[in-house]
């Protein structure tokens with residue numbers, strides 16, 4: 420039977436998850452003789468998932484009963500900001516704890532790779548004696564692009580064919596089957612670091628049987644212009660890869676998207692059930708997030724992401740569960756993808772110095788009433804646009820370049836102010852007043868930091884075809 424080694428230690432008001440590691444930690448001068456097992460660490464990511472389309476984030480539709488359970492068992496971060504609005508750069512930030520400007524993957528979604536000298540979450544857990552495994556199903560997250568680094572098992576199989584495109588996929592139930600089979604095969608008592616990435620809400624929105632007609636709007640909403648060949652931008656019209664026959668209206672697409680979320684939720688629930696049946700759920704550290712959101716007409720974009728850094732594309736869910744953290748708690752402090760690395764590796768011991776932006780162990784936020792995090796500004800960075808997120812009502816000061824090319828070498832002089840947005844309502848710009856001085860100063864500090872040396876990748880053959888089918892490239 421597994422037991423929980425982690426406990427809360429209160430030191431000067433700071434809350435920390437500590438752990439007793441295989442009897443090596445002294446207690447009252449004595450060595451603890453029992454074999455305390457380190458907690459399993461489970462990272463769940465869902466592609467293209469807007470926080471505001473989850474019931475636990477206030478959505479009126481019941482899209483997420485199983486995710487809601489996880490929220491009820493842990494902490495819900497109300498204002499989590501993705502590091503990018505693209506899959507590759509965001510996931511690289513999740514795995515390294517660095518913003519896109521400062522990791523080797525950089526800004527490109529399809530021409531980039533994570534270099535081998537990066538220290539990833541999987542590297543840290545593997546070095547600490549964990550069994551590491553990942554189950555992903557997005558062609559951007561390929562082994563070739565470096566995302567498999569540190570994983571003993573990197574299952575990126577996609578054996579199903581999509582209904583409307585010449586592209587393979589792997590839907591939630593198949594992912595869940597692969598994960599639960601792997602969990603069944605665990606014979607050793609080694610702790611696991613498990614990463615599961617669900618792709619279901621990513622377009623085209625084609626919920627599987629049983630989830631197709633779960634949601635139906637009485638009013639189909641505005642009609643969206645039909646796609647033009649190879650235009651995947653979503654600017655003013657349905658992206659080519661998103662077009663679903665006989666579906667032309669905004670709310671019809673939203674109905675389908677919500678069905679995809681419910682389907683992913685059910686598959687995720689199957690994994691939680693397996694963890695429970697194995698006695699792994701209660702003692703584990705579980706974190707759920709999304710790589711980015713999706714636009715549903717905001718700023719003229721439909722069913723698209725990666726085009727902007729506004730709330731629709733950058734506000735993601737972030738849930739954290741551990742038995743020594745409070746349950747059913749909400750935290751308003753804005754947090755970022757870069758916080759995931761120190762949050763998960765906190766179970767391995769004290770953190771070494773993290774990079775730009777002061778990534779935080781989110782488990783420590785709860786009792787830190789005077790924590791400097793309240794002054795921290797966060798970024799969503801897609802290269803030619805930079806969102807700077809403050810503490811006051813989730814405000815973003817957005818900077819935009821005059822030029823869209825050669826974004827690697829952009830400096831502060833290349834950006835101009837777009838405006839200050841009240842992000843809660845996705846309102847129009849509210850001007851750039853004196854309150855935005857801190858946002859701008861931090862943005863300039865970010866932009867004057869030397870960027871990483873980005874590593875490139877040339878997608879070819881099957882890899883290129885898959886990326887093209889998913890709307891990631893028009894090459």
Ligand SMILES: [Zn+2]
Pocket residue numbers: 466467505506507621710711
């Ligand atoms: Zn994505």
